[in-house]
Amino acid sequence: MKGVWLCIAAIIATGLLGCGNGNDSTSQSVSDRQLKDTANYTQVQWLDSVVNFGSIPMGETIKLRYRFTNTGTRPLFVTHVRAGCGCTVADYTKDAIAPGGMGEITAAFDSRKSQPGNVRKVVMVHTNTSPVNEHTLIFTGEVKPSGN
Structure with a gap:
């Protein structure tokens, strides 16, 4: 009898866990719907997708x-938008950019959360664009050790 109740509890738990899977269209965020709405895809041109910040001393934060x-x-x-590591925010x-309009991505790199030497970091950007909707932005530079 104990096994029957255990089996019933497992079936109920499985059913309840399956209810929260978020597959119905009402639970999708606006961004999910926008990415799937291919009729409304647009195009983007990056003015600067690779930035070299030069050299900075350890401990400095630089905004790109x-x-x-x-x-x-x-x-x-x-x-x-997602930074590739914890040293970058x-x-x-956030607003829609009209055709012909400009937008901006910023990345604040905190050298205290990195190591001295050459750095190459990425920021991933998702947009409602075609033919590519995931864009990789890169920044490079050198973090000089403290005291140099």
Whole structure:
């Protein structure tokens, strides 16, 4: 009898866990819907997708800018931005960018969370653009050890 109750509890738990899988369209975020709405894809042109900040001393934080233009005919949305490591914090234009308009991605690199020497970091950007909707922004430079 104990085994029957255990089996029933397992079936109920499986059913309850399956309810929260988020596969229905009402649980999708706006950005998910925008990425799937290929009829409204647009195009982007990066004015600077690779930035070299030169040399900075260890302990300094530097802010980098990546600018882009909506070269398509539909509004451009940046739906997600992710820095490649914990030493970088990225931010972006949250509003829709009209055709012909410009937007910006910023990346704040904290050298205290990195190592001295040459660095190459990435920021991944997701947009409602075609033919590519994931863009890689790169920054490079040198972090000089303290006291140099």
